Amino acid sequence: MNGDQSPLDWVLSLTVSSLLCASTRTQPPWAAALFSPERGAVPAASEGCFGQSEEAQKINNGSSQADGTLKPVDEKEEAVAAEVGWMTSVKDWAGVMISAQTLTGRVLFIAANDKLWFWLEVNSVVDFFTVPPCLCLCLRFLRALRLIQFSEILQFLNILKTSNSIKLVNLLSIFISTWLTAAGFIHLVENSGDPWENFQNNQALTYWECVYLLMVTMSTVGYGDVYAKTTLGRLFMVFFILGGLAMFASYVPEIIELIGNRKKYGGSYSAVSGRKHIVVCGHITLESVSNFLKDFLHKDRDDVNVEIVFLHNISPNLELEALFKRHFTQVEFYQGSVLNPHDLARVKIESADACLILANKYCADPDAEDASNIMRVISIKNYHPKIRIITQMLQYHNKAHLLNIPSWNWKEGDDAICLAELKLGFIAQSCLAQGLSTMLANLFSMRSFIKIEEDTWQKYYLEGVSNEMYTEYLSSAFVGLSFPTVCELCFVKLKLLMIAIEYKSANRESRSRKRILINPGNHLKIQEGTLGFFIASDAKEVKRAFFYCKACHDDITDPKRIKKCGCKRLIYSKMSIYKRMRRACCFDCGRSERDCSCMSGRVRANMDTLERTFPLSSVSVNDCSTSFRAFEDEQPSTLSPKKKQRNGGMRNSPSSSPKLMRHDPLLIPGNDQIDNMDSNVKKYDSTGMFHWCAPKEIEKVILTRSEAAMTVLSGHVVVCIFGDVSSALIGLRNLVMPLRASNFHYHELKHIVFVGSIEYLKREWETLHNFPKVSILPGTPLSRADLRAVNINLCDMCVILSANQNNIDDTSLQDKECILASLNIKSMQFDDSIGVLQANSQGFTPPGMDRSSPDNSPVHGMLRQPSITTGVNIPIITELAKPGKLPLVSVNQEKNSGTHILMITELVNDTNVQFLDQDDDDDPDTELYLTQPFACGTAFAVSVLDSLMSATYFNDNILTLIRTLVTGGATPELEALIAEENALRGGYSTPQTLANRDRCRVAQLALLDGPFADLGDGGCYGDLFCKALKTYNMLCFGIYRLRDAHLSTPSQCTKRYVITNPPYEFELVPTDLIFCLMQFDHNAGQSRASLSHSSHSSQSSSKKSSSVHSIPSTANRQNRPKSRESRDKQNATRMNRMGQAEKKWFTDEPDNAYPRNIQIKPMSTHMANQINQYKSTSSLIPPIREVEDEC
Known part of the structure; x- marks a missing residue:
């Protein structure tokens, strides 16, 4: 240096x-x-x-x-x-x-x-x-410490992107670099020896032997085959064990967990050529997935060549994982979130056939759950706008937010299944026809057939349970025939029940050219390529409607032999509708097609245009001659001569006329809707689908207990609701809307009385203030004084709802309020001395009250419904949160108690059904649809609505049909309007809006009296079906039968059960109630004196509801005169025979009204006393006018 x-x-x-x-x-x-x-x-x-x-x-x-x-x-x-x-x-x-x-x-x-x-x-x-x-x-081993930076290098190169991968590489690099470096130091000191020992105590160890020594040392195994001999080596091992053991115990398990989880559910879906797949996300739990798979993969469906891909951000538990393994051929699970575009790419959302989003029905905050699902929809639509999405929504008002998504298009298959809307819609329809909720729930759910040999009520119920809703295109053999003709042919010959069709409007400027028409009547002719809605037990059976050929299958009696025929279609079948009409018409008059006088000049001038452009319209059909109608009359030849004679001839609906379109009610003579077109009066909403009134303040509809007690309410609907200021909104508008549908006349509307907390009802009132005949009694459903004040023993239905169901952690207690309220009503005793009040057919009028002035009524405009009611049979709809426990009250109590109250309970937990009925011996583990309360229509669980997800995917028209049936006519246009204003908007009556009233509704038909009384005692259901369809355009689709009707016991149970779509030869009993689809009666609004509501005359102890209709007996229709003169003579003769009559009846011509004698035959003396006491009138359905023979 x-x-x-x-x-x-x-x-x-x-x-x-x-x-x-x-x-x-x-x-x-x-x-x-x-x-x-x-x-x-x-x-x-x-x-x-x-x-x-x-x-x-x-x-x-x-x-x-x-x-x-x-x-x-x-x-x-x-x-x-x-x-x-x-x-x-x-x-x-x-x-x-x-x-x-x-x-x-x-x-x-x-x-x-x-x-x-x-x-x-x-x-x-x-x-x-x-x-x-x-x-x-010899310290070159220290270069292994550079491996610590390996993770950073990979991040710089953009190789590591996810947190799990970065964490995994970090742990591996630290562990390996420490391990190799320590092994290098042991290699140095063991091969060199200790300096103070003059390097004489060294041992020859290779580097890899030192690596092995450090691994067994870190893991605390220490086999002893290799060990340190030098003092430096042993001293190093002492300190290394402290750090190495801690690192080994913490790093290794975490590394294994990261590697294991990444390989299990972190891959990507590989699409299979020729096989579709769907993505299911949202609330993925064992219950929701099992319910979905059970219905989606049901064996009754045609070959389901669809793979189901579940995407959820939480790995499945062992039970759910086992469920996936049982369906490994069609189910895959991937961990991720639909809010992450990378995860959407992993499940190939761009090539998926649809994306289904499940909701948590039991969440404490429904609005937050809906917001989460809406965000999922936004994320999916943002990634791929063309994907079809079917999502579940809990609250009806949140559906409006989906309309704000630009790529949301219900016309392309996007659908939102609102559970609150459908749940309350089912309950509302049960107020009109008890048991309808069970029947509809079984129709869109896939149930396997369970055969029972014993003659019990379960045997007939389960035969109906196996029926489902299917769609199929109609054969060209049906083209040109009316709907009732095709419906009768399908039921008698094909063993199929057709209830609706998809109608393609001829107006190309219409916002929605395709409409679903339920039992449209005989004015509508079947077009080429018409889609029919059928009730059948198997999808293969519905194929008969597509394969049917008149030339090949006309003489076949076994419907199973109706299969695809090998013959070529007849030239007659290949002709267009208009060519067939022209040929039939010109053959009758002997003139050329262009010069035929049987057609109107407009139709004749535009014949070529109509043939090229527009489908068959009712105008061209009705303007045609009787020769074309002769073509339609050929179809009943498929029936046996005996059946044809029994069923009689086809008749039109009351509003049909050979020269008038049915959907133009203003052209019908005597129709009261002409008077509705007042520029200063708004009676319906802007769409014409619901009754409407000016908004009312809630103070004007509030009743005190004394005011309610002063008025004898009768035939009304009592809604008992539990809720407070902090409760989630139920959406009572969905309950009221079906009860205010415009296909009811105003006097047919049942008054609705809400009993509950005024604070909660104030929050709901904004959506209810536009509906007429609504009152509020502040109180609690557990108070018997409040229940007696609203005359719960005289109501047509009692609905019990709860807004506090999901606020309780214990699922078994979610329905406690509804169960307590139901048992409270059942245990009430009612006095049978209502006659001393001198109640008339419209209820008791307190002194000083002018009934003609609604404003003077303490019920604020309520018009009392004519109805026969007793205190022993009060129909109750109870909304519960949980489905499964049964009976508590003795069945042998007196009939003036609440023991025999009819009840429909909405369940959140299915197992709570066991608390609702005391004489039910169902096993608590039995599925809900197999329990007696559900079969009788007294229990309804929200879980059955899960089946609508798969049903909507396979056929989006099913949801539209169900929504049309239960909501009273809600349409996408109406939903868009409600989204703008959050309330119904009143509108002036126009021909277009009044035409919307002309739609059918569900009713129950009693067989004890009327023209069907002869069939009620041992007759065949098929004969009743054909007679009701031909004579009154009523489409029957089920029976509501007493549970013990098959037993010959003097005292039967008053409970009824549902039989869906019974076969032709099914034997009827007088106490049966028939589910039917009634046509809208225009003449019913002309005079209330000519109409009345009949009670359930089929049993003495059951509730008599105004929804059950009795049809008057008519003369023998087999040899009916076809000319107008002969028919007038017959009517005059009938009038002379009748003498004095209590009621008026409108005959075929609106301007000629002839009285008819109506007799009510009571079943017992008790019923006769009730009829004399109340002097109630019964709602009568006028017969359908005959088809005019002249053009």
């Missing part, structure tokens, strides 16, 4: 030269001088690291060799020369290093934020110990 050089300069020069040596892979000159022959030989390790260069040897020796001889010099001079040469070499090498530093060193030094701290980093320390060969000839 020179005297003018400081120690720091010397160390710096030494380090720099060492770094340069490492970069150039050459030995520095000072190293050669240090290990010169005079100082000793260079270790082999050094030789292995650095090669001897010829130039380095010259510098180390300090002299040059010439001619192979060594020049002799003095020892002192030689030492001085060596020292000078060594220091000079260090300076030279330092200069070279500074000017030629490696690229990596320069980049790291320049990029360092803190230049001083840079020398203390791991990379710098590693260089300090590995670059200078004189100090670290």
Whole structure:
């Protein structure tokens, strides 16, 4: 070292030269001088690291060799020369290093934020110990510490992107670098030995043996086959076990968990060619998935070649994982979120057939759950706007937010299944026809057929349960026929029940050309390619309607033999509708098609245009001659002569006329809707689908207990509701709307009385203030005084709802309020002395009240409904949260108690059904649809609505049909209007809006009296079906039968059960109630005196509801005169025979009204006393006018 050089300069020069040596892979000159022959030989390790260069040897020796001889010099001079040469070499090498530093060193030094701290980093320390060969000839193992930065390098290269992958690489790099570095140190000390032992206690270990030794040491196994012998090695192992064991115990399990989870559900879906797949997301639990798969993969469906991909951000539990494994051929699960576009790409959402979003029906905050599902829809539509989405919604008012999504299009298959809307719609329809909720729930749910040999009520119920709703295109053999004709042919010959069709409007400017018409009547003719809605037990059976060929299958009696025929279609079948009409018409009059006088000039002039452009319209059909009608009359020939004679001829609806379109009610003579077109009066909403009134303040409809007690309410609907200020809104508008449908006349509307907390009802009132005949009694449903004040024993239905169901953690207690209210009503005793109040047919009028002035009524405009009611049979609809426990009250109590109250209970938990009925012996583990309360229509669980998800996917028209039936006529246009104003808007009556009233509704038909009384006692259901369809255009689709009707016991149970779509030969009993689809009666609004509501005359102890209709007996219709003159003569003769009549009846001509004698035949003396006491009138359905023979 020179005297003018400081120690720091010397160390710096030494380090720099060492770094340069490492970069150039050459030995520095000072190293050669240090290990010169005079100082000793260079270790082999050094030789292995650095090669001897010829130039380095010259510098180390300090002299040059010439001619192979060594020049002799003095020892002192030689030492001085060596020292000078060594220091000079260090300076030279330092200069070279500074000017030629490696690229990596320069980049790291320049990029360092803190230049001083840079020398203390791991990379710098590693260089300090590995670059200078004189100090670290055997410490090259420290270079393994550089693996710690492996994760950062991969992040710089954009290879690691997810948090799990970054964490996994970090753990692996730290673990491996520590393991290899420690193994290198043991390798050094064990092969060198201890210095104080003169390096004599060393042992020969390879590097990989040291790696093995460190692994068994970290894992605390320690086999003992390899161990440390040196003191340094054992001392190092003592300290290494402390850190290595902790690292091994924490890092290894976490690494295994990350690797295991990533391989299980973190992959991507591989689409299979020729196989569709759907993505299911949202609320994925064992219950929701099992219900969905049970219905989606049901064996009754045609080959379901669809793979189901579940996407959820939480891995499934063991039970759910086992469920996926049982369906591994059609189900896959991937962990992720639909809010992440990367996860949507993993499940191939762009190629999916649809995306289904499930909702949590039991959440405490329904609005928050709906908001989550709406965000899922937004994310999916943002990723792929064309994907079809079917989502569940809990609250009706949240459906409006879906309309704000630009790519949401219900016309392209996007659908929102609102559980509150459908649930309350089912309950509302049960107020009109008890048991309808059970029947509809079974129709859109896939149930397997369970055969029972014993003659019990379960046998007939389960036969109906196996029926489902299907759609199929009608054969061309049905083209040109009326709907009732096709419906009768399908039922009698094909063993199918068709209840609706998809009608394609001829108006291309219409917003919705396709409409679903339920039992449209005989004015509508079947078009080519018409889609029919059928009730059948199997999808294969519905194919008969598509394969039917009149030429091949006309003489076939076994419907199973109706299959695709091999013959070619007849030329007659291939003709267009208009060509068939023209040929039939011209054949009758003998003229050419263009000059035919049987057609109107407009139809004749536009014949070619109509044929090319428009489908068959009712105008062209009705303008045609009787020759074309003869073509339609050929179809009943499929029936046996005996059945044709029994059923009689086809008749039109009351509003049909040979020269008038049915859907133009203003053209019908005597129709009271003409008077409704008042520019200053708004009676219906702007769409004409619902009754409407001006908004009312809630204070005007509030009743006190004394006011309610002063008025004898009768035939009304009592809605008992539990809720408070903090409760979630139920959406009572969905309950009221079906009861205010415009296909009811105003006097047919049942008054609705709400009993509950006024604070809660104030929150709901904004959506209810536009509906007429609504009152509120502040109180509690558990108060018997409040229930007696609203005359609950005289109501047509009692509905019990709760808004507090999902606020309770214990699922078994979710329905406690509804169950307590139901048992409270059942245990009430009612006085049978209502007659002393001198109640008339419209209820008791307190002194001083003018009934003609609604404003003077304490019920604020309520018109009392004519109805016969008793205190022993009060229909109750109870909304529960949970489905499964049954009976508590003795069946043998007196009939003036609440024991026999009819009840429909909406359940959140299915197992709570066991608390609702005391004489039910169902097993608590029995499925809900197999329990007696559900079969009787007294229990309804929201869980059955899960089946609508799969039903809507396979056929989007099913949801539209169900919504049309239960909501009273809600349409997408109406939903858009409600989304704008959150309330119904009143509108003036126009021909278009009044035409919307002309739609059918569900009713129950009693067989005890009327024209069907002869069929009620041992007759066949098929004969009743054909007679009702031909005579009154009523479509029957089920029976509501007493539970013990098959037993010959004197005292039967008053409970009824539902039989869906019974076969033709099914035997009827007089007490049966028939579910039917009634046509809208325009004449019913002309005079209330001509109409009345009949009670359930089928049983003495059951509730008599105004929804049950009794049809008057008519003369024999088999040999009905077809001319107008002969029909007038028959009517005059009938009038002369009748004498004095109590009621008026409108005959075929609206301007000629002839009285008819109506007799009510009571079943018992008790019923006769009730009829005399109340003097109630019964609602009568006028017969349908005959088809005019002339053009």
